[in-house]
Amino acid sequence: MIFLVTWLVTLLLIAFPYPAWLTLALPHFGFLFVTWWGLMRNYQLSMTLLLISSLPVDVLYGTTLGLHGLLFALIAYALTLLGPSVRQVNWVRQSVVIFVVLLIASAVSYWARTLTGQSPEFFILVLQAFVSALLWSPLRWLYDSLADYAQGLRTQRQ
């Protein structure tokens, strides 16, 4: 239930028609979704579910199918390993760690995109990772609220 709610909200955030001039300043909502699951709920995270949930993200971004599956898996793995220590530090340090992880994911994204015929500029990927890390705190609050809401709904049903 929590996964479904957070995933649907992430898809809405991605599908929202932002103006063209904002594209460079947008965070990668898909990465932030996986970051939240990797850091906060990794004990509930299924790799199969993560791979399946990445396919609509590929379709919405118009990228090759499988690209976000690869990146999601790497981010989730890295943050699952780092999770216990990162959860205990303040949001600024969390953002720094997330920036580094997303930067590595961006490097993999750059490599995969180059192989599939795109010509990405690395600094834009770095910028996207930076903006995503910067917006980690408000997005974390949003996902926490959604999780609480979904949990409340489930409790009410029971």
Next chain:
Amino acid sequence: MRPLFSETSVAAVRLIVAVTFSVATIFIDSRFDALTMVRQAIKTALWPVEQIAYLPGGVSSEFVTWVQSHDLITERLEVIALENERLRTEQLKLQTLRAENAELRRLLGVKERVNERLLQAQIERLSNDPFVHRVTINRGLLAGVTEGRPVISADGLVGQVVVAYPHAADVLLMTDATHQLPVQVTRTRERAIAVGVGRMDRVELRNLPDTVDIVPGDLLETSGLGDRFQPGIPVAEVKEVIRAPGQPFARVIAAPLTPMARLSLVMVDLAEGES
């Protein structure tokens, strides 16, 4: 002693499986184009989500229209009426030219070109990925839009439909890094391939002979080679011709005539395949 099958190693195995699956999917999708059906199914399933996402934009534009004063709307109507009159006059001239063209084609024994059947479509969203120059339009298979249809605007060529869904279609803009387009220079009929470079304001002609007769200001149009776009659709204007000393090839930089970043209405040419 560290256990052989620790939690970390289980996670690593899962990672390896996930990475293998993803890389295989990337390979199949990019090399064999075999996952179009999967993409179509996912996009169709996402249709309600997209409609909800478009809702705030739609409501705000409705609100802006409602707030606009009566005077402003009257003023706009007057401008549109004047423009309509001008276009009707232009159409009369066009009819004469069409008749002349048909007569000339008949005399030359050239096959008559089928009239365009244009379908108006609205751009719903741009891809949020800065390296993917794709837009989603609000017409799809149900309206007759199929893969490969050219998409044009009032200014010139926009791109082509790459995936058609029941209610929408993805259009690959000609500025995308994976798009290549056969063009010719309007002035000299010199042929070349316009390659997207991943920038909305630029396409390039590469590997042209150093002696090629192209100057800044020349217009590029579709050449009709490749049987996808009919000839004569305006594409771009040449901005710069780079002739590096000692290099056998020249490089031409051109700006698309259609302002890609500000597109809202486009036309899908449905008659292209019938010509």
